[in-house]
Amino acid sequence: xxxxxxxxxxxxLILLYICCIAFQSFRTIVSDGxxxxxxxxKLNRENQVIPQVRGFxxxxxxxxxxxxxxxxxxxxDFRSTTRPNEKGEINIPAxxxxxxxxxxxxGSMALAKIAPQRTAAQWSALIQEGYTKxxxxxxxxxxxxxxxxxxxxxxxxxxxQRYRNGLTRDERAxxxxxxxxxxxxxxxxxxxxxxxxxxxxxxxxxxxxxLAYDSLLRGVPGRGYRQSIRRRMIDxxxxxxxxxxxxxxxxxxxxxxxxxxxxxxRILELHADGGWAAVMDVHxxxxxxISNLHRTGDSAVVEDYNHLVEDLYDPGSTFKTVSYMVLLDxxxxxxxxxxxTGNTAQNPSDWNCHGKHIKDDxxxxxxxxxxxxxxxxxxxxxxxxxxAYESNPDAYLAGIEKIGMMNDLALNCDFPGAQAPRKRSTKxxxxxxVSLGQISYGYENRIPGLYMLNFxxxxxxxxxxxxxxxxxxxxxxxxxxxxxxxxxxxxxxxxPKTLEAVRHALxxxxxxxxxxxxxxxxxTIAGKTGTAQRYANGNYDYGNGHYVSFAGFFPFExxxxxxxxxxxxxxxxxxxxxxxxxxxxVFRQFAEEIYALHCxxxxxxxxxxxxHRRLPEVKRGPQEDTEYLLSKLRLDSxxxxxxxxxxxxxxxxNVVGMGAEDALYALETRGLRVQMSGMGRxxxxxxxxxxxxxxxSSIELTLKN
Amino acid sequence: MAFLDKFSxxxxxxxxxxxxxxxxLTRDFIIKHAAKLGIIIVAAWLYIGLRYNCEASLYxxxxxxxxxxxxxxxxxxxxxxxxxxxxxxxxxRKVLQSDITxxxxxxxxxxxx
Numbered sequence: 001x002x003x004x005x006x007x008x009x010x011x012x013l014i015l016l017y018i019c020c021i022a023f024q025s026f027r028t029i030v031s032d033g034x035x036x037x038x039x040x041x042k043l044n045r046e047n048q049v050i051p052q053v054r055g056f057x058x059x060x061x062x063x064x065x066x067x068x069x070x071x072x073x074x075x076x077d078f079r080s081t082t083r084p085n086e087k088g089e090i091n092i093p094a095x096x097x098x099x100x101x102x103x104x105x106x107g108s109m110a111l112a113k114i115a116p117q118r119t120a121a122q123w124s125a126l127i128q129e130g131y132t133k134x135x136x137x138x139x140x141x142x143x144x145x146x147x148x149x150x151x152x153x154x155x156x157x158x159x160x161q162r163y164r165n166g167l168t169r170d171e172r173a174x175x176x177x178x179x180x181x182x183x184x185x186x187x188x189x190x191x192x193x194x195x196x197x198x199x200x201x202x203x204x205x206x207x208x209x210x211l212a213y214d215s216l217l218r219g220v221p222g223r224g225y226r227q228s229i230r231r232r233m234i235d236x237x238x239x240x241x242x243x244x245x246x247x248x249x250x251x252x253x254x255x256x257x258x259x260x261x262x263x264x265x266r267i268l269e270l271h272a273d274g275g276w277a278a279v280m281d282v283h284x285x286x287x288x289x290i291s292n293l294h295r296t297g298d299s300a301v302v303e304d305y306n307h308l309v310e311d312l313y314d315p316g317s318t319f320k321t322v323s324y325m326v327l328l329d330x331x332x333x334x335x336x337x338x339x340x341t342g343n344t345a346q347n348p349s350d351w352n353c354h355g356k357h358i359k360d361d362x363x364x365x366x367x368x369x370x371x372x373x374x375x376x377x378x379x380x381x382x383x384x385x386x387x388a389y390e391s392n393p394d395a396y397l398a399g400i401e402k403i404g405m406m407n408d409l410a411l412n413c414d415f416p417g418a419q420a421p422r423k424r425s426t427k428x429x430x431x432x433x434v435s436l437g438q439i440s441y442g443y444e445n446r447i448p449g450l451y452m453l454n455f456x457x458x459x460x461x462x463x464x465x466x467x468x469x470x471x472x473x474x475x476x477x478x479x480x481x482x483x484x485x486x487x488x489x490x491x492x493x494x495x496p497k498t499l500e501a502v503r504h505a506l507x508x509x510x511x512x513x514x515x516x517x518x519x520x521x522x523x524t525i526a527g528k529t530g531t532a533q534r535y536a537n538g539n540y541d542y543g544n545g546h547y548v549s550f551a552g553f554f555p556f557e558x559x560x561x562x563x564x565x566x567x568x569x570x571x572x573x574x575x576x577x578x579x580x581x582x583x584x585x586v587f588r589q590f591a592e593e594i595y596a597l598h599c600x601x602x603x604x605x606x607x608x609x610x611x612h613r614r615l616p617e618v619k620r621g622p623q624e625d626t627e628y629l630l631s632k633l634r635l636d637s638x639x640x641x642x643x644x645x646x647x648x649x650x651x652x653x654n655v656v657g658m659g660a661e662d663a664l665y666a667l668e669t670r671g672l673r674v675q676m677s678g679m680g681r682x683x684x685x686x687x688x689x690x691x692x693x694x695x696x697s698s699i700e701l702t703l704k705n
Numbered sequence: 706m707a708f709l710d711k712f713s714x715x716x717x718x719x720x721x722x723x724x725x726x727x728x729x730l731t732r733d734f735i736i737k738h739a740a741k742l743g744i745i746i747v748a749a750w751l752y753i754g755l756r757y758n759c760e761a762s763l764y765x766x767x768x769x770x771x772x773x774x775x776x777x778x779x780x781x782x783x784x785x786x787x788x789x790x791x792x793x794x795x796x797x798r799k800v801l802q803s804d805i806t807x808x809x810x811x812x813x814x815x816x817x818x
Contacts, residue, residue, distance in 0.1 A: 002713065004713030004714060005709055005710070005713040007713065008709060008712045008713040009709075012712075053777075063788050064781075064784060064785055064788050067781050067784075067785060068781075069778055069781055069782060069785075070778065145782065146778045146779070146782055147779065147782045147783075150775075150779070176781070176782075176785055177785075178784075178785040178786070178788040178789035179788075179789055179792060180789070184792075229760050229763055229764050229767075230760070230764055232764070232767070234763055234764060234767045235767065235770075236763065253792070253793070254793050257792055257793045257794050258793070260794075261794055522811055522812065592811065593809070595813060596809070596810045596811050596812055596813050597810070597813075598813075599813040600813045600814050600815065600816050601812075601813055601814070601815045601816070602815065602816055603815060603816070603817060605815070606815055625817075628817070628818060629817055632817065632818075679805075679806070679807075705806075
């Protein structure tokens with residue numbers, strides 16, 4: 001065949017081949033195009049959301065109060081293994097299931113360990129049943145933690161690859177709270193939507209600080225697409241996710257724990273419906289602890305919604321302090337002003353104030369204004385207020401306004417849903433002739449508990465009304481985005497003379513008044529009791545229940561913390577309702593524990609023992625510190641002759657008689673590894689004093705009291 | 706066959722497309738376009754190599770991210786666990802239940818210096 005012919009044949013075959021390719025491509029695009037587009041879509045997933053990490057919430061000393069972790073719902077697909085059958089489905093061999101999920105099989109035991117709500121036998125039955133039914137989506141564990149999932153994946157059967165064991169999972173972000181969801185200011189901290197709510201929100205704040213600071217905590221998700229690389233689906237990031245900022249609160253874990261414990265215990269003792277309490281740092285207005293507890297049974301209380309900021313209630317007798325302050329500051333009375341209640345033990349009586357019969361809880365007879373507060377006499381306070389302001393009640397309301405405690409502090413920036421006090425006005429339709437008297441001893445004014453606490457805090461703070469706050473800082477990657485400083489809302493709620501008189505009365509309440517049952521020998525408490533009937537079914541009635549309360553501060557000489565406790569007691573009452581003996585014990589327990597932990601005395605508070613002139617027992621330790629202490633305690637005239645410790649670093653010193661800290665220091669500076677047992681002073685050391693100190697060698701110390 | 710003859714004549718005559726276009730895969734052609742062919746080969750080699758490296762890097766990056774996430778979540782989980790176990794009330798109860806003779810202080814400390 002000539003060259004030309006050969007060339008023509010070859011070229012013709014090539015052209016035919018090209019035509020076949022073109023025809024097949026055309027056929028693929030037209031008839032199989034959808035199938036392959038779907039396959040590409042499966043392999044290359046575009047517009048994937050790359051989730052961000054929500055910011056942390058911390059306590060005042062950076063302990064985690066809330067953080068984000070994934071959690072998983074675990075499923076088993078009993079249709080997965082390596083070889084597909086004719087239908088394209090794939091099955092796990094029966095002998096594999098029988099081997100691992102018999103009642104004593106490794107798989108059953110693993111599940112029983114990870115999820116102990118079922119025994120191994122029960123897990124075996126569940127899995128076998130699921131396998132028999134060829135269940136492709138059997139839920140076995142719901143809401144498994146991250147560490148739980150890691151542990152599961154290391155266990156027999158579950159450590160195989162996915163197509164060999166049928167393990168699948170649904171992952172979601174979980175807001176993890178180390179102290180649980182039912183205590184430790186859980187409602188104040190808030191929560192997030194774990195699943196989509198009706199508005200389609202997921203992972204966004206749901207109440208509390210989580211909601212108030214959601215825009216900062218949330219962060220911004222990233223975008224990307226998924227692509228198969230080396231048989232694994234990889235996220236290719238187009239825009240990086242921006243993690244959320246961290247919120248630092250003013251809450252103190254120790255104080256919160258003590259408050260929860262004390263309040264919870266008292267609620268259960270009284271069989272009360274619930275109670276709420278908060279603690280403020282006097283000088284800054286920081287909220288150090290806040291509890292809102294609701295009794296759910298005979299032995300359990302859980303965090304309820306934030307009553308302290310969201311509830312409006314009649315403050316009761318705790319408001320008498322406000323009336324007393326207004327009367328004193330406007331020179332209507334002095335602490336020595338006499339008032340006759342007309343109610344004595346021999347002749348019990350009430351006071352008819354324009355048709356309203358005002359009663360006292362116990363007869364007080366004729367008292368001074370100061371004593372009226374100490375004994376919490378409704379009649380006395382109402383009489384004094386009406387006598388002074390009946391002709392001009394607006395002046396009384398103006399006096400309250402001047403204090404500033406009823407002004408809206410816009411606390412919803414930290415506490416979503418926070419209410420402002422409802423101020424009364426003479427222009428209101430509901431104002432009547434009895435209103436002045438009723439307001440004076442704590443009714444008709446509806447106030448959130450936090451505002452009452454803020455008022456008592458101002459009394460403790462030398463007359464400065466602060467803005468309460470619970471978030472002190474928001475930072476991201478160490479950079480501070482937002483910082484809050486203490487803010488003075490009103491520099492002087494009253495004159496210094498009035499303030500002194502009010503403080504004296506509050507101390508008297510605890511020393512010999514309605515709260516004398518909580519007068520502590522350890523820490524000086526000052527405050528006011530309150531007992532207010534609940535407003536329900538259109539009226540105030542003894543049978544509706546009572547809000548019993550105590551608000552005050554401690555220690556009286558140099559106030560550090562102010563606190564309010566309110567308990568909601570319902571009939572049948574365990575005694576006559578009273579703030580002093582019902583709410584007061586919570587205050588006292590908290591004050592005593594915190595005083596010992598968070599306050600300190602100075603040497604000036606210590607009175608030297610001049611009767612017994614002998615050297616106190618002194619542990620062996622730093623000579624300089626010991627001499628300083630003895631001189632400050634004025635005991636340095638005693639015969640104190642310290643023996644110097646051998647300072648040679650290569651020799652093991654004699655540490656017998658030393659305390660743990662000093663012995664540790666003396667030995668570790670010589671390069672020794674110290675192991676201790678017991679408590680108190682060192683009574684025995686395993687290596688002899690004076691022998692060479694070999695760096696890295698171990699020495700055992702036995703300590704005893 | 707006549708068709709084939711005519712076709713081959715048309716292809717091989719000097720006036721035809723085949724006659725006017727240069728022959729491919731001839732020695733002269735390859736020598737003349739050696740540089741261009743070299744560039745194409747080098748570019749293809751670079752592309753394949755870089756793409757492979759890129760995919761390997763993405764794979765490695767993904768593995769590192771998974772490790773980082775694992776460390777992060779494990780740290781948070783352990784930190785949270787320790788924080789919860791250090792709740793003062795839990796420690797207080799453990800001390801009470803044990804034979805440790807520690808007691809909570811009921812007086813504040815005295816600051817010496």
